Amino acid sequence: MSNGPPVTAGKSLILDGITQRYGASLAVDTVTLDIRGGELVALLGPSGCGKTTLLRAIAGFLKPTEGRVIIGGEAVDHLPPNKRSVGIVFQNYALFPHMTVAENVAYGLAARGRPKQEQKARVAEMLDLVRLGHLADRFPKQMSGGQQQRVALARALAVRPSILLLDEPFAALDKNLRLDMQIEIKGIQRLAGTTTVIVTHDQEEALSMADRVAVLNAGRLEQFAPPTEIYDRPGSLFVNTFVGAANVFAGRLATAPDGARRVVLDTGEEWATGTGSSLPADARVTACIRPEHLRLVEDGLGLDGTVEIGLPLGSTLVHEIRTRDGRGIKISEPRAPGAGPRPPGTPVRIRPVAPDVVSVFSEARA
CATH class of the missing domain: 2.40.50.140 (Nucleic acid-binding proteins)
Incomplete structure (x- = not known):
């Protein structure tokens, strides 16, 4: 898989002072991130730190108490999830068991009313990207966990999202396969050029995959920097003891x-x-x-x-x-x-x- 620059630059993503309250509880406290187009950013932190809340805010599944989500220079807070051009790969992949691999990848295109010929060409392109073209007619139950993950990724990328969100995508895989898939998906992301945000509590995953890592603690942003800086020059005691x-x-x-x-x-x-x-x-x-x-x-x-x-x-x-x-x-x-x-x-x-x-x-x- 190529490690070169992405073929096309994705759109920028800005989280502008995102705050999320649930009653008296503060889940996210004024988090601001400026993510460059085509960049892969990891939201890293322990359970309850606010990373999943931020992911849901980007996707449009919740409206922040305060702050804005800006994609490609345009605020999208008023848009529902299906209008934000955001693709999501969930932890359990969420493939349709009664559909073939090709049908799963085509699902988003069909839902958007794309012509059959366009769907067929895009599905072939995506399956070639994730190296699963030879399995187009199989059903999810006939595939390994790593293969199912690549199908879910192909489905998310098929609709050409401006932003790709990965929600703990490797949690269900064993250690050796997890490393292989981290390398695989990093290569696919570079080739596709899609701006990507991955949510994880696994520090090795974040440090190995991300261009920059946002370390969160109790709803606050502790540090946002490249992996080597996070590790070598931690910005707080929490970062120093949590990462490594x-x-x-x-x-x-x-x-x-x-x-x-x-x-x-x-x-x-x-x-x-x-x-x-x-x-x-x-x-x-x-x-x-x-x-x-x-x-x-x-x-x-x-x-x-x-x-x-x-x-x-x-x-x-x-x-x-x-x-x-x-x-x-x-x-x-x-x-x-x-x-x-x-x-x-x-x-x-x-x-x-x-x-x-x-x-x-x-x-x-x-």
Whole structure:
């Protein structure tokens, strides 16, 4: 599947200050997103964060309490779902069991009164795009979950939607098939050039597929950025701990004589940090560092601990370290051929690989 630029650019999508209340409950709190034409954006967050509410607002299944949905520069809040040119692939695919693959793909075209010849040509085009032309006469029950998913995608794309919405589309698939389908659908989306929004609680799914990720928490937008920025430069403590694994430490911020920032952990150790420049000196902070950004050493400066358990996970070694104050810290590092984990009870020291991997956040934001 091609990884090149899309054949045609899709329409832009703007969520302008979307707020959704259900009585006294605030499901979405003034969320604004500016999504470029042809872009694939993931709405990522835990259950109840507001991502499905936003999807329903885009589709027209609910009218937001406040804010606007703008597609291609035109507000569509007054339009019903069937007039918004939005295609949806649901979690359960929602294929018609009594229809063949071709009939399922043609359904939206037929409902719009398209001529039979046009329907036939478009169905052939879509089935070729998802590489299922040879299965046009089969029924959904005769197909695998991955094949059914591609049929649902072809049906959604057949009507040439301005916006494609994917609602937890991989949740029903096993892990290996899920990865294959993520790659497949990303390639199809690029070829079709359709602006796409995927709703997911799976961070790996969001980071691997999306051009940008919108991380939501309790109805609020925490960060909207490319996947690498979300992971490497999280904008909040929530993002740092929700996206990927993180070891969390309490401490205070200090400034060295040369102006460099350092975190003085409550355990007494000091770590240089490349973040926190906007925080006042001596502020109480929460420091986060990912397992792959820590290293085990047997001498020199560092946080003392003891290996509690080690796991060889393919090309990676994962160790759980118990520090003197009883804290458990996870560390992952590349595994050299033939190497195994350190035995339990091995004394080690822990230190970051570089200052810019230590993220600090105001303790008040924890």
